[in-house]
Amino acid sequence: MSNEVALIAAARKGSVAAFTDLVQSYRPGLFRFLLTRSPSYADAEDALQDTLINAYRYLHSYDARWRFSTWLYRIAINNVAKLRSAETVELGDLRDERSDPLAFCIADSDRQNLWQCARRRLTDEVFTAMWLRYAEDMSVNDISAVLERSASWTKVNLLRGRRILESELGNYANDDKSKAYG
Amino acid sequence: MDKLARQLRDDALKIDCTISEELDERIRASLQGITPEPVQKPGATARPAWFWWASSLTGVVAATAAIVIINVQAPEPRPVAENPAVTPLVLPTIKWNAETAVLTSPLEQEIEDLQSDLKKAEEAVKQDIDRLF
Numbered sequence: 001m002s003n004e005v006a007l008i009a010a011a012r013k014g015s016v017a018a019f020t021d022l023v024q025s026y027r028p029g030l031f032r033f034l035l036t037r038s039p040s041y042a043d044a045e046d047a048l049q050d051t052l053i054n055a056y057r058y059l060h061s062y063d064a065r066w067r068f069s070t071w072l073y074r075i076a077i078n079n080v081a082k083l084r085s086a087e088t089v090e091l092g093d094l095r096d097e098r099s100d101p102l103a104f105c106i107a108d109s110d111r112q113n114l115w116q117c118a119r120r121r122l123t124d125e126v127f128t129a130m131w132l133r134y135a136e137d138m139s140v141n142d143i144s145a146v147l148e149r150s151a152s153w154t155k156v157n158l159l160r161g162r163r164i165l166e167s168e169l170g171n172y173a174n175d176d177k178s179k180a181y182g
Numbered sequence: 183m184d185k186l187a188r189q190l191r192d193d194a195l196k197i198d199c200t201i202s203e204e205l206d207e208r209i210r211a212s213l214q215g216i217t218p219e220p221v222q223k224p225g226a227t228a229r230p231a232w233f234w235w236a237s238s239l240t241g242v243v244a245a246t247a248a249i250v251i252i253n254v255q256a257p258e259p260r261p262v263a264e265n266p267a268v269t270p271l272v273l274p275t276i277k278w279n280a281e282t283a284v285l286t287s288p289l290e291q292e293i294e295d296l297q298s299d300l301k302k303a304e305e306a307v308k309q310d311i312d313r314l315f
Binding site for chain 1: 185186187189190191193194196197199201202205208209210212213214216217218219220307310311314315
């Protein structure tokens with residue numbers, strides 16, 4: 001953590017190397033998240049670039065009371081929202097797998113990736129809350145800060161998201177059973 | 183960690199997030215061309231003390247002037263109309279043929295059952311939330 005503080009201080013003074021080191025560990029998770037939220041692979045790449053540029057440019061506005069990842073995700077979500085409003089693409093309606101970055105990036109598996117299902121069934125905010133909780137292991141308070149929502153909203157919607165995905169999991173299990181027993 | 187949480191974490195890790203060298207280079211080049219905005223010091227944009235005095239004084243003078251102008255140009259009282267004609271308002275009378283609804287005991291029972299079901303459901307959701315988070 002003290003290393004992170006030192007890197008932030010150096011980056012604020014204009015050190016690109018310090019900033020690169022600072023965001024190095026966050027980049028994979030951030031890119032994964034952007035792949036789930038962007039209409040195409042190229043858009044996810046652009047969103048990552050914009051997020052990092054904005055983070056570097058406005059690093060002075062980072063408040064050390066928050067976790068750095070929380071702040072970074074807030075910028076990423078804003079960038080994705082801008083991208084989405086410009087392109088007006090409904091991610092839930094993505095049918096063409098060739099243009100869907102998530103389908104492109106997921107390794108072959110015997111079952112559908114749950115995040116694809118989550119993207120289809122959950123609203124943007126609930127999806128993001130679920131991602132931050134289960135893929136990024138963020139606390140409810142941090143998720144609330146990223147989404148600018150109350151902690152109780154976050155808790156209720158995480159529960160709602162879980163319920164929906166659990167029912168989907170149940171459906172998969174039933175499908176598998178019916179296949180196994182003909 | 184329960185089954186769903188484990189599966190979500192594992193499925194997230196299955197998403198390939200390799201950042202290409204080209205993108206890495208692009209990001210690096212973009213960062214080189216940017217100068218981070220300087221940290222704003224709290225006192226940097228503060229106005230001098232005399233500014234607030236001058237501003238307050240101007241406000242007081244403007245308010246006094248407005249009061250004086252309003253009082254000087256007060257409008258003359260309007261002449262009162264002499265014996266305005268009063269037209270009687272006749273409302274049509276409506277005959278209501280309505281009967282008071284009486285809740286029968288099965289309906290009351292149903293409301294009580296529904297209320298107790300609602301209470302149970304609320305408790306179940308609260309317990310679930312407390313258990314999970």
